[in-house]
Amino acid sequence: MPDIMPEFSQNANNMHKSVIRELLKLTQQPNIISFAGGLPAPETFPTKDLADAANRVFQKNAETALQYGATEGDNQLKAELIKYETSRGLHVETKNLLITSASQQALDMIPKIFLNPGDCALAERPTYLGAIQAIQSYQGRIIGIPSSNDNDGFNMIELEKRYERAKAHGDRIKYIYIIPDFQNPSGICWSLEKRKAILEFSYREKLFIVEDSPYREIRFIGEEIPSLYELDQKGKNMGNIIDLKTFSKILAPGTRVGWILGREDVIQKLVTAKQAVDLCTSPFTQMWIAEYLATGKLEALIENTRNIYREKRNFMLTMLDKYMPKRYDLTWTKPEGGLFLWITLPHYIDTEKMFYKAVEKQVAYVIGSAFYFDNPEHNSMRINFSYSSFGQIEEGVKRLASVIGDEIKAHEAGPRGQTTPEGI
């Protein structure tokens, strides 16, 4: 009898294993220093306070925490989140709020409710891999907009050009997906002017904006810039911003709890979607976080995280200055927040090919091309500074600089120092 082979759907055929995950399997050896993962610093986890909060849930509300809960989310957590958002200057009501199983669930449900196969989202180029995977899993497409030379958000001329070209081509563009605060992978933070510009663009073109804000609170340098959600709410109040928030970077990713802010009809549609996706997020983890928030300790925790990340970021920049070859075509971002910086290497270096040499020298990064959905650039990499210790940062940068130095030397020693023209 012949084998019974699974016959997968078009959605499934559009799902791509994360390149990052496959490469990361190579980095599981004990002596590798990995700048690859997007992991928060474990020393920021408030373990004792979270253990106490969990115990209070068991003492006070075990029956509710262990039972099924409402799809919209736990009332106590929603009340705490409304307090939190209010303290940050927003007006949020229960009807504008949906608790999610962390932000990746929001990134999955949004293309599900907005995109038919072939429909498009506008997004930064490069952008967060998990958002790309989710959009592709519904056969959606991404129209990539490069950053301005000032690294302060979209290149608005390119936006207009690519948008018009797509429309002329018959593409149906359904929303704009951006990470305005300390973008993954680039670390870029959008300026106030660019935020206002993209908001005006969205009003003019009647597009929704999905504002992905996992790193927003993790600003360690400079002044906070209002979110798009806030700018809209305090301005024309068109209600076309869907803001994605999560506890993953401000508390602990192992909780898998996030929340969405948005207008009521969109939240209602997402509630219906979530019913079929997982019924509800764990009532236990929601009530656990609510108990933690009720202690009022989150602000101090975030401040502590900011301090730790500022130190690590500064130290990594110092180490890059100290060890990296000094060249006009070897640059890195200097982010004011978040977990990552982005290194651009001489154009002839392919960071995917170099990855295996780096692993041999026991250092790992994420290849930049993983964050592109088409025509990837191959000479960039994402480097995480939140997870490693100071000692690991110095040693890891030293190893990385040596690998890159070897690549440059090999290229320059090539057939009579031959160089390929820029752009190839």
Added chain:
Amino acid sequence: MPDIMPEFSQNANNMHKSVIRELLKLTQQPNIISFAGGLPAPETFPTKDLADAANRVFQKNAETALQYGATEGDNQLKAELIKYETSRGLHVETKNLLITSASQQALDMIPKIFLNPGDCALAERPTYLGAIQAIQSYQGRIIGIPSSNDNDGFNMIELEKRYERAKAHGDRIKYIYIIPDFQNPSGICWSLEKRKAILEFSYREKLFIVEDSPYREIRFIGEEIPSLYELDQKGKNMGNIIDLKTFSKILAPGTRVGWILGREDVIQKLVTAKQAVDLCTSPFTQMWIAEYLATGKLEALIENTRNIYREKRNFMLTMLDKYMPKRYDLTWTKPEGGLFLWITLPHYIDTEKMFYKAVEKQVAYVIGSAFYFDNPEHNSMRINFSYSSFGQIEEGVKRLASVIGDEIKAHEAGPRGQTTPEGI
């Protein structure tokens, strides 16, 4: 400036708010006795043991539990699950196992990886609402197969007939979805013969079977019948069964943790899907359950749950006998396991219309029509016996019997006792 209205996808337009949830909003008043929810008995939750297990996670493994985890699931939990499945007679390796954010996530990902818009699944008629919602959210369709008169699984003649008709009609049928043990909503348990018959059918037609097994362990009467997964594994071993398991009914639904057993290529595709859906299930809740399983107390817990549910089920049947009008056209199932029984009323009673009268008399149920995807029957209801106390069961059945009695009387006192022909 005109409002910016969301323009939803076809998937979203196919999502339907759960009728159950909307009706249940009426049942939130304090004095209502609700047989509607599918809630486990809270007295079965091992609160003390779970609190201890959570504390052990904080003491031993807080850093891992609070960090991101692997999409496939936590290694410790997978090892415990392999022990558990082995003790139940299965051979399971890590590659056959995926941890999910409870079974609803599996029910969502399976149509996502198998169904293109218009593709079909064969399913019991009626069947679990959450499975219907998930399939519809990918524009999948369901071909319903009625139960045999013996209530022991599909009516196999109808299966062949409807399958041939669908194929002749050009329908692409991708898998069979069934709940062989104590089905939701009907409480039906498939006989060994029917299990073998559907397995042979699936081999002949080269179809996958999705075996949804949330209630399998909750058998309180009679002998366990092998699962389809076991029958295949110990028989022809074609590997075309995908078995969905969950801790929701054997431990506590608030954990939101389940697992899938299946062949490696299907598990791998589901892992890729899960990457984009939620990255990973909470490492904390997974390790928490693993710590609980390591105590070896689960078997005794399940035995205790069986005993409680047997008592409640018997008591509810006694109360139905005592209070319900005695008529050939008013019947109910007598399940050997699970959480539900299914009541069929005289054909002229519409349980949705009657629902509001029941709520007035402070008793609630789920309307049977919610479990049909087309041409629903309107004279049935699902009754839960696990959640209510004994006192509530007696009082609730009394109220329900009175509402039904009123409907029958009103009908018989109608214009000269006129009856509508059967089937209308």
